[in-house]
Amino acid sequence: MRVFIRCLLIVGLLTNAALIAPRSSLWAFQTPPTESKEQRDARMGWWREARFGMFIHWGIYALPAGTYQGKRVGGAGEWIMHDAKIPVARYETFAPQFNPVKFRADEWAAIAQAAGIKYMVITAKHCDGFAMYKSTASKYNIVDATPFKRDPLAELSTACAARGIRLGFYYSHCWDWHEPNATGLVNDWDFPPLNKRNPDAYFRLKSLPQVEELAAHYKPSLIWFDVPDLTRQRSEEFMTVIKRHVPDCIVNDRIGNGLGDYATPEQFIPAGGMQGRDWETCMTINDTWGYKSYDTNFKSTETLLRNLIDIASKGGNYLLNVGPTAEGLIPEAEVQRLKEMGGWLKVNGEAIYGTSAGPLMKAPAWGRVTQRPGKLYLHVFDWPATGKLLLPITGNVVKAYLLTAPGRTLAFSASDDGVEIRVPAKPVDPIASVIVVEIHGDVRPLDTARVVQGADGTIRLAVTDAEIVGSGARLFGDREKFVGYWVNAGDYVEWAVKVARPGDFDVVVNYACEPGSAGSEFKLVIGDKSIGGKISSTGSWDDYRLLTLGTIHLDRPGTITIAVKPTKKPGLAVMNLRSVTLRPRRD
Numbered sequence: 001m002r003v004f005i006r007c008l009l010i011v012g013l014l015t016n017a018a019l020i021a022p023r024s025s026l027w028a029f030q031t032p033p034t035e036s037k038e039q040r041d042a043r044m045g046w047w048r049e050a051r052f053g054m055f056i057h058w059g060i061y062a063l064p065a066g067t068y069q070g071k072r073v074g075g076a077g078e079w080i081m082h083d084a085k086i087p088v089a090r091y092e093t094f095a096p097q098f099n100p101v102k103f104r105a106d107e108w109a110a111i112a113q114a115a116g117i118k119y120m121v122i123t124a125k126h127c128d129g130f131a132m133y134k135s136t137a138s139k140y141n142i143v144d145a146t147p148f149k150r151d152p153l154a155e156l157s158t159a160c161a162a163r164g165i166r167l168g169f170y171y172s173h174c175w176d177w178h179e180p181n182a183t184g185l186v187n188d189w190d191f192p193p194l195n196k197r198n199p200d201a202y203f204r205l206k207s208l209p210q211v212e213e214l215a216a217h218y219k220p221s222l223i224w225f226d227v228p229d230l231t232r233q234r235s236e237e238f239m240t241v242i243k244r245h246v247p248d249c250i251v252n253d254r255i256g257n258g259l260g261d262y263a264t265p266e267q268f269i270p271a272g273g274m275q276g277r278d279w280e281t282c283m284t285i286n287d288t289w290g291y292k293s294y295d296t297n298f299k300s301t302e303t304l305l306r307n308l309i310d311i312a313s314k315g316g317n318y319l320l321n322v323g324p325t326a327e328g329l330i331p332e333a334e335v336q337r338l339k340e341m342g343g344w345l346k347v348n349g350e351a352i353y354g355t356s357a358g359p360l361m362k363a364p365a366w367g368r369v370t371q372r373p374g375k376l377y378l379h380v381f382d383w384p385a386t387g388k389l390l391l392p393i394t395g396n397v398v399k400a401y402l403l404t405a406p407g408r409t410l411a412f413s414a415s416d417d418g419v420e421i422r423v424p425a426k427p428v429d430p431i432a433s434v435i436v437v438e439i440h441g442d443v444r445p446l447d448t449a450r451v452v453q454g455a456d457g458t459i460r461l462a463v464t465d466a467e468i469v470g471s472g473a474r475l476f477g478d479r480e481k482f483v484g485y486w487v488n489a490g491d492y493v494e495w496a497v498k499v500a501r502p503g504d505f506d507v508v509v510n511y512a513c514e515p516g517s518a519g520s521e522f523k524l525v526i527g528d529k530s531i532g533g534k535i536s537s538t539g540s541w542d543d544y545r546l547l548t549l550g551t552i553h554l555d556r557p558g559t560i561t562i563a564v565k566p567t568k569k570p571g572l573a574v575m576n577l578r579s580v581t582l583r584p585r586r587d
């Protein structure tokens with residue numbers, strides 16, 4: 001819940017700051033030139049093929065490593081300056097102590113390569129303002145301000161190129177707790193508050209020049225912006241300085257204001273992927289991006305691999321983070337997991353690299369499906385004890401076999417429920433075994449609906465079966481999931497529903513809303529029909545209440561789409577939504 005409040009806080013600040021950012025700009029720039037679909041596909045080609053990247057959060061925050069003045073500081077390691085309100089003068093003393101003598105760029109590149117990783121994104125400057133490369137725009141950098149005196153980004157650039165790994169840079173272009181004129185979530189313990197700043201000075205003197213020197217000197221394949229809090233005009237300026245030096249550079253959506261090449265869901269996997277968009281889930285292996293000496297909550301290799309497969313089955317990339325130590329070493333627990341992921345990819349990489357989202361509406365209970373033209377890859381997590389695996393599709397299947405044993409075909413037969421494949425008694429791999437199904441012509445999914453009307457006629461719409469469309473709203477919760485962080489009124493939630501028995505239904509919404517956000521309005525939309533509702537406070541984001549909207553009529557059986565779409569959002573967020581239920585009216 002704290003995360004949710006922080007997110008809302010951040011949104012509030014962003015909204016506020018955006019109002020004061022100067023309208024005039026000091027730079028001559030042109031709106032980024034449009035490119036054809038063919039040009040964009042060519043430029044995105046390596047990234048879409050890659051599917052798997054390494055995120056690296058490395059900075060002088062690795063020195064305190066989550067502890068300050070003898071106390072453990074909550075939050076992520078790279079946030080310690082903010083969370084412990086460390087004065088700039090004190091935080092700067094970490095720089096002369098920072099000497100990562102065990103750093104070997106080629107070792108990191110070798111770890112990435114052995115993991116089956118195809119691109120790397122490393123923090124060039126995080127929100128603490130310290131540059132991890134030789135910057136001429138600011139002397140507050142690893143070459144000028146530490147005894148290390150080397151440029152790790154230059155060394156990584158050479159090491160990655162030698163191993164065919166693409167290199168990108170993370171850059172926080174608005175937030176900077178070292179600077180008095182930065183924007184967004186500011187350092188207000190050393191400097192004036194947000195409304196007494198001149199963001200123009202920050203952009204002109206540090207942020208834009210640093211992004212330009214990164215592009216000009218290192219020619220990165222990708223720039224990964226973070227925490228945007230700037231005008232559209234500014235976002236275009238950043239895009240212009242990058243493209244001036246690296247025309248085919250890929251840029252993520254956090255450059256801000258609708259620019260950028262792909263969406264960046266963080267720490268979660270969108271339930272239904274992000275239809276029609278390029279997207280990448282970034283995620284920590286433990287709970288922190290930047291190193292914390294006592295964060296040992298590492299996800300298992302099984303979880304990490306199945307995340308990669310799940311993401312690829314929805315057409316996305318997985319940017320998995322490591323947080324190196326102040327000595328320049330990637331923690332062994334992270335190296336070990338990456339190595340085990342690489343072992344699986346060495347055998348099964350064909351089923352991940354260069355594949356696209358599988359054809360099914362909903363993940364089958366036994367695993368996930370990826371595809372490339374003419375082939376489906378069935379990633380089986382739960383091996384069937386019956387020796388039969390059902391793939392809910394129709395199509396002209398010509399062959400089926402284990403990816404690890406292409407010469408040994410598996411018997412299969414078609415039925416009304418799909419293609420049934422006879423499989424060996426034991427799986428090939430305890431985490432995921434891959435079966436290849438070669439198919440000629442179109443593949444038509446049979447699981448056209450994630451939700452099926454109950455025997456009693458009730459239609460239960462749980463958010464775990466929904467597709468969440470938009471860039472803010474997403475699933476939260478452990479025991480009971482809910483859609484939260486619904487800060488964009490354009491975001492909506494929808495379900496594909498198989499209706500056997502039409503008729504009249506009472507619609508009941510299960511939601512929560514804190515007093516400050518009450519007043520939102522929304523519609524439940526089914527084809528050309530809709531029924532409206534208004535959100536009142538339930539007391540808090542955790543207190544759920546049932547709201548009956550009234551009655552809606554379903555004309556005929558078949559597969560329909562039911563959506564919950566906001567029409568008005570006076571507060572910060574629309575609501576937290578747990579479920580919608582359509583109960584048959586019993587006259």
Ligand code: FHN
Pocket residue numbers: 076078079226227266282289
């Ligand atoms: O606040 C940062 C955080 O430190 C980290 O860099 C993540 C990585 O995506 N981005 C921001 C939180 O969304």
